[in-house]
Amino acid sequence: MPTPDDARDTAPDTIEDHRRHGLRDGLDGLRDLMNRLLDDERGCPWDREQTLESLRPYLLEETHEVLDALDRGGPDEHRHELGDLLFQIVFQVALQERAGNFDLDGVIEGIRSKLIRRHPHVFAPETLPDGRRPTLAEVNAQWKAIKARERARRPARADRRAAPDPLAGIPRSLPALQRAARLQERAATVGFDWPDLAGPRAKIDEELRELDEAIEAGELHRVREELGDLLFVLVRFASKLEVDAERAVHGTCKKFETRFAHVMRRCHERGLDPARDRVALELLDQFWDEAKQLRQGGADENPSGQP
DSSP states (O other), X not given: OOOHHHHHHSOTTOOOOGGGGTOOSHHXXXXXXXXXXTOTTTSOHHHHHOOHHHHHHHHHHHHHHHXXXXXXXXXXHHHHHHHHHHHHHHHHHHHHXXXXXXXXXXXXXXXXXXXXXXXXXXXXXXXXXXXXXXXXXXXHHHXXXXXXXXXXXXXXXXXXXXXXXXXXXXXXXXXXXXXXXXXXXXXXXXXXXXXXXXXXXXXXXHHHHHHHHHHHHTXXXXXXXXXXXXXXXXHHHHHHTXXXXXXXXHHHHHHHHHHHHHHHHHHHHTTOOTTTSXXXXXHHHHHHHHHHHHHHTTOOSOTTOOO
């Protein structure tokens, strides 16, 4: 029988025989494992101490690790990170089940039913006019219309005098640029939007002037506010150009990482350590320009394969 030391020495990618532990195959086996971890007598003290609140940072971390695997890793790393994320979902569901609220079957039923409702062109093709398959634009419009009807049919608010809120339901925990895009997209559904690209472009100039004024006045709280206003308008400007601002900045971060890695390699080749030595900014700029030229020439900016 393996000892605890044997378990610690097991390679991380080793496939364990779950059946010898009484765990079923597939998703049911993951539920079995979660129940075992939360068992009052045989379970894990750490898992039993967790709450929905304490699990929040792990859910966020695992989500970002999935996205990072998409950017940097191959299929095996992606599979691994998806498993970690799935475990967080099963963990939260298990806690809700123990509180008597819902179980995993209820979660699956909810998403399955919602997707059937929102894909009538797939699951109810007899409802299509003239039997014609809808275009992508028509499918998107149909999705939004069905979603709006679903929101309208939800239980009425306690205060019936409250004004309708088109922004309701947009998660506050979204990344800031993504949330800014969602808020403005939702506001546009009721006509609160610039009619063309010229509107947000002029607003960018206005916000830049106000930011300059705040900087000149030396008022940090105004600088923070005006900078936020500028970023908010830039997000809408990007949307008007059919550019996802979040992805655009993400791409720029990746580009910066690659070019900066080139700068550090060139310093290393000359026996320089910018963290230790005083390296002239002109030399760092020279290495940076080299990285830009490599990209423009189609060469590999990162031949060493290092991030």
